[in-house]
Amino acid sequence: MAVPSAALVATWAITGGSGFLGVHLARRLAANGNRVRTLDLEPPDDELRRLRVDAVVGDVRDLERARELCEGMDVLVHAAAALPIRRSASEIRSVNVDGAATVVRAAVEAGVSKAIVVSTTAVYGVPETHPITEETPLAPLGAYGESKADAEEVVRRLGSGHLEIVIVRPKTFLGSGRLGVFEILFDWIREGRRIYVLGNGRNRYQLLAVDDLVEAIVRAVERSSVPEVFNLGAKVFGTVAEDLQGLIAHAGSASRLVRVPARPAQAALRALELAHLSPLAEWHYRTADKDSFVDTSAVERALGWEPQYSNLEALTAAYDWYVQHRETAGPGLTHRTPWRQQALGLLKRVS
Numbered sequence: 001m002a003v004p005s006a007a008l009v010a011t012w013a014i015t016g017g018s019g020f021l022g023v024h025l026a027r028r029l030a031a032n033g034n035r036v037r038t039l040d041l042e043p044p045d046d047e048l049r050r051l052r053v054d055a056v057v058g059d060v061r062d063l064e065r066a067r068e069l070c071e072g073m074d075v076l077v078h079a080a081a082a083l084p085i086r087r088s089a090s091e092i093r094s095v096n097v098d099g100a101a102t103v104v105r106a107a108v109e110a111g112v113s114k115a116i117v118v119s120t121t122a123v124y125g126v127p128e129t130h131p132i133t134e135e136t137p138l139a140p141l142g143a144y145g146e147s148k149a150d151a152e153e154v155v156r157r158l159g160s161g162h163l164e165i166v167i168v169r170p171k172t173f174l175g176s177g178r179l180g181v182f183e184i185l186f187d188w189i190r191e192g193r194r195i196y197v198l199g200n201g202r203n204r205y206q207l208l209a210v211d212d213l214v215e216a217i218v219r220a221v222e223r224s225s226v227p228e229v230f231n232l233g234a235k236v237f238g239t240v241a242e243d244l245q246g247l248i249a250h251a252g253s254a255s256r257l258v259r260v261p262a263r264p265a266q267a268a269l270r271a272l273e274l275a276h277l278s279p280l281a282e283w284h285y286r287t288a289d290k291d292s293f294v295d296t297s298a299v300e301r302a303l304g305w306e307p308q309y310s311n312l313e314a315l316t317a318a319y320d321w322y323v324q325h326r327e328t329a330g331p332g333l334t335h336r337t338p339w340r341q342q343a344l345g346l347l348k349r350v351s
Contacts, residue, residue: 010221011035013073013112015060015103016080017053018042020178021118024210025077025217026053039069039103040080060099066106075221076107076115076163078155083180084144084281096147101154108162115159116217117167121231121294122283123149124169130204131295134169134229142282166220168213171233171294174314175210176321181284186322189247192254199262199289201241206233206293209309209317219303227302231294236310240288246312251319262289 012029016022017038023045030036030051037054038044044055058065060080070076080103082095100117107115124132125139140149152167159165174182188195213232220226237243241257248255269285272278299305309317 010075011073012037012075012077013069013107014038014077014079015066015069015099016040016078017048017055018044019079020180021079021173021210021213023048023177024175025079025214027051028214028218037069037073039065061094061102063102063106066103067109069103070106070110070112073110074113076103076112077118077217078103078115079118081118081148082144084142084283089143092143093147093150096144097151097154100151101158104155104158104163108159112163114164114166114221115155116220117152117155117165118217119152119167119169120145120148121169121171121233121292123152126287126290126292130291131293132231133295134227134231134298141286144281144283164226165228166226167229168216168220169229169231169294170213171206171208171231171292173208173210173213174318175309176317178210178318179322181279182318183322183326184279186319187326189251189253189255189319190323190326194258195244195248195255196265197240197244197257197259197288198265198285199259201244201257201259202239203289203291204237204293205240205243205287205291205311206237207243207311207314208233209307209314212305212307212309215308216299216303216305219305223303225302227298230299230302231296232299233294233296233307234309234311234314235296235307236312237293238311243311243315247315247319250312250316251323 012034014022014026014036017026018040022038026036026038026048030053037056039056039058039060041059043057044053056065056068060066078100080099082092104115121132122145123138123140124136125141125145127136138149140146155165216232244257266285269278269280273282
């Protein structure tokens with residue numbers, strides 16, 4: 001089956017279609033006249049229903065639901081994942097690895113031509129040299145990173161020879177609609193609290209605007225020859241301190257940065273994580289004081305893609321959305337819901 005250009009009419013199957021990335025991607029595709037079907041534990045929101053997005057409600061590990069998703073579709077975008085927050089390692093692995101295996105099997109059965117698999121730069125762990133390239137050895141950190149690395153291998157094994165596979169490894173992506181761990185930062189800045197920075201804040205930590213991620217996915221489908229793996233991140237980004245100061249200034253907040261020694265803070269956060277008292281996972285605090293950025297030259301050459309938004313622009317878009325919607329967003333376990341601050345709430349009271 002030939003894959004139509006995404007600029008024309010194509011049929012797209014999206015796992016995690018009610019999640020942060022899934023909503024942005026489905027909205028873009030449906031608004032451009034593409035037929036879109038999603039699979040998620042949550043039903044689609046009102047906007048996606050108005051755009052006539054077809055929704056399958058269910059678990060990515062359910063083969064029958066995955067078959068329903070993929071039947072008659074050209075392209076699969078596998079974006080569903082269990083996040084590294086308040087879930088057991090076995091549950092994270094089950095959703096991320098077994099879920100990937102299930103949807104790829106369904107895609108192969110249905111004759112889907114191309115699968116875009118959304119992975120993560122967490123598969124690289126904490127590299128000693130930067131920028132990170134697609135050739136950087138994998139050294140995944142924590143249950144989440146390990147599960148995503150294993151999911152990549154499962155996808156290759158089951159899909160090879162049956163469908164074209166493209167694995168994208170984005171940096172942490174955000175924009176309008178993004179809450180999750182960022183809601184904690186936004187909440188403290190809105191209230192003018194002290195913002196604690198692990199280390200000296202001079203490390204460069206790259207992010208990615210969700211709209212730039214969506215554009216890369218669309219271009220990967222439009223192009224007939226695409227690298228199997230590519231990294232994605234913002235082109236313009238500063239140090240952690242610079243980007244946070246920019247966000248504080250944008251918010252008109254009285255917040256100020258307070259630098260704390262990284263190792264004692266990481267040890268404390270590890271203890272809180274093990275006691276299930278912290279909203280932060282190992283990936284968050286182990287990388288917070290270190291450089292973390294990727295080389296995007298491979299995807300720029302292959303797709304003609306170039307990120308349009310800086311770290312600060314992605315942060316401010318997410319912050320502005322939070323301010324407008326914070327009264328209506330209920331807590332949960334997704335990027336689109338606030339995460340309970342747990343033990344960090346005690347620190348907030350004295351900040």
